Amino acid sequence: MASPVPAAPLLVGCDFSSRPMARKTIVLAQGSASGGRIVLSKMERFASLDDWAQWLGQPGPWIGAFDFPFGLPRELVEQLGWPRTWEACMRHYAALSREQIRATFAAFCDARPVGKKFAHRACDVPAGASPSMKWVNPPVAYMLHAGVPRLLAAGVHLPGLHAGDRARVALEGYPGLLAREVLGRRSYKSDDRAQQTPERLIARKDLITALEHGQTRLGLRLKLSHAQRDALAADASGDSLDAALCLLQAAWAQQQGAPRYGLPEGLDPLEGWIVTAGA
Incomplete structure (x- = not known):
């Protein structure tokens, strides 16, 4: 008897x-790959x-790109004396209040020279x-604080950072990466x-047209209905367009496949990586 064909994963941009x-x-934004195009099936809001x-x-199965950071700069973590393994660091971070985070990071920045206030990830x-x-x-530090602990609690798989349910794969996305490739410095939202x-x-509208024609580094075409485009x-x-941009990043990661999904x-392994950065 032939083995069942595994279900194609749902693609998700958040x-x-x-x-x-x-x-x-x-x-x-939820969708699927079909004939070289990424078909947007629906938008869900929480x-x-x-x-x-x-x-x-x-x-699952699903593969998602989520628009918030999955890690902190190693330089920051080491200077603060926080745990240097990802899960331990994230659990320490989750235990802090937003007020504690702001005060700690502000003190870090205040002690550094102008132009180098913030530490950066690679x-x-x-x-x-x-x-x-x-x-x-x-406020991406607060987005990390709200998002990553819930990914951990859900038991999803974070390639390069944390082993979890490999039928539910979460990657760090960033819609601005693709948007700037098309629009340069033009702003498209507020x-x-x-x-x-x-x-x-x-x-x-210009960005949507470019996505439909596959005019980004990813070479993926977004398939929309007239109503979805409008x-x-x-x-x-x-917000809706940013979710669609993350959907394309998830689709590119699916093409690259396990175990790294295109991550370098x-x-x-403490900082993590934005999927498609450097692709």
């Missing part, structure tokens, strides 16, 4: 919020971290990402209604 609410949800965590616990520069210790504009300008709408353009916060051989 635009994350450390404090989700009805007007600022966590957004999951107004609480608990609801998102419950989704993470559902059976992946930050090639990805053009904010340092994962930054607590404001954007949570501030006063900044949701016609120019940003045009930029979103919805991505209409979301002036950019020499990634720092």
Whole structure:
């Protein structure tokens, strides 16, 4: 009797919020690979971290790219005297309050020279990402604090960092990496209604068109219905479009396959790596 063909994994792109609410949800773009294109099947929104965590616990298979940092800079961790293995460091970090995180990181920065206030991970520069210790504009340090402990609790697999359920694979994504490749310095989103300008709408439409034609380093084409295209353009916060960008990063990781899903051989097992950075 022939062995059953394993199910193709669901592809997931996650635009994350450390404090989700009805007007600022966590957004999951879900889809699949078909004939060389990435088909967007649906958008799912979560107004609480608990609801998102419950989704993470559902059976796989899925491969997801999540828009928040999975690790802290080694330089920061070593100077603070925190645990130098990833899981121990993350559990130590999760036990801190946001107030403690802000005070600790602010003191670290205050002791450093102008222009070198923040410590950076090795992946930050090639990805053009904010340092994962930054607590404001954007508050990625709080996103890490809210997101990573829930990934751990859900038992998902984090390639290069933590062994878990290999039917549920979570990778660090960053939509800005692909967006800048298409738009350069043009802004396409804002949570501030006063900044949701016609120019940003045009930029979103240009970005969507480029994704549909596969005009990024990944060479993947996003397949959208007319209604989906309109919805991505209409979301002036950019959250839906950011989730779709992460979906493409998850699809690229699926193409690269286990065990590393495109992550570099020499990634720092304390810091982690943004999938597709340097691809």
